[in-house]
Amino acid sequence: MAFFNIPFRAYLRRAFLLPLFAFSMLLTPNLHAAEPSPDSVVKFRKALMGEIKSSLQSLFLLLKQEVDDDKSIALQAQILALSSQRVGASFVYRTRGVAEETTAHERVWTEAKDFQAQMQKFAKDTQAFAELVASSEANADAHAAMRKTLAKSLAGIGKQCKSCHDRYRTE
Numbered sequence: 481m482a483f484f485n486i487p488f489r490a491y492l493r494r495a496f497l498l499p500l501f502a503f504s505m506l507l508t509p510n511l512h513a514a515e516p517s518p519d520s521v522v523k524f525r526k527a528l529m530g531e532i533k534s535s536l537q538s539l540f541l542l543l544k545q546e547v548d549d550d551k552s553i554a555l556q557a558q559i560l561a562l563s564s565q566r567v568g569a570s571f572v573y574r575t576r577g578v579a580e581e582t583t584a585h586e587r588v589w590t591e592a593k594d595f596q597a598q599m600q601k602f603a604k605d606t607q608a609f610a611e612l613v614a615s616s617e618a619n620a621d622a623h624a625a626m627r628k629t630l631a632k633s634l635a636g637i638g639k640q641c642k643s644c645h646d647r648y649r650t651e
């Protein structure tokens with residue numbers, strides 16, 4: 481067996497050097513840590529938009545009581561708010577004209593200020609929605625009325641999807 485062919489001292493040296501090497505790798509800053517490729521950034525933002533879409537759909541089902549699962553309302557509201565906060569940052573200039581399939585319109589770059597302002601409003605409103613949900617949890621008596629208020633607020637958020645997509649997507 482190969483193990484027994486190695487002289488004991490050489491074996492010890494190896495046994496000692498390997499963890500040392502591994503440890504030094506941990507301490508060395510990763511000089512080759514490249515920025516994520518523009519294609520990956522586009523894939524990621526599409527995945528986030530997908531999450532935004534599913535959480536919105538789940539919330540509508542829950543609020544219309546087509547599903548009986550109150551605990552999920554707060555969870556889905558959090559997912560919607562957190563994904564909405566993160567998605568704006570992935571519309572970076574270096575993703576302009578990438579190979580990865582994208583429906584981002586040229587205007588995302590030529591009207592970047594307005595686009596990002598809409599993103600910020602979207603993030604703020606989804607956050608406010610999540611807070612409204614959290615406060616309504618403590619108010620169980622007003623449950624039915626609260627559901628209506630929440631559904632109305634969510635419909636307002638749904639309108640923002642469409643108005644942004646109309647201007648900033650190619651389809």
Ligand code: HEC
Nearest residue numbers: 526529530532533536582583584598599602640641644648
């Ligand atoms: C401020 C602008 C803006 C808002 C608000 C917005 N989106 Fe988007 N969304 C975009 C852009 C731009 C794209 C295109 C991304 C790409 O293809 O690179 C997109 C893409 C998508 C996609 C397609 C993802 C894919 O796989 O190609 C879905 C689904 C989506 N959005 C859902 C939503 C929903 C649902 C909402 C509202 C709850 C929403 N978006 C709010 C700008 C917005």
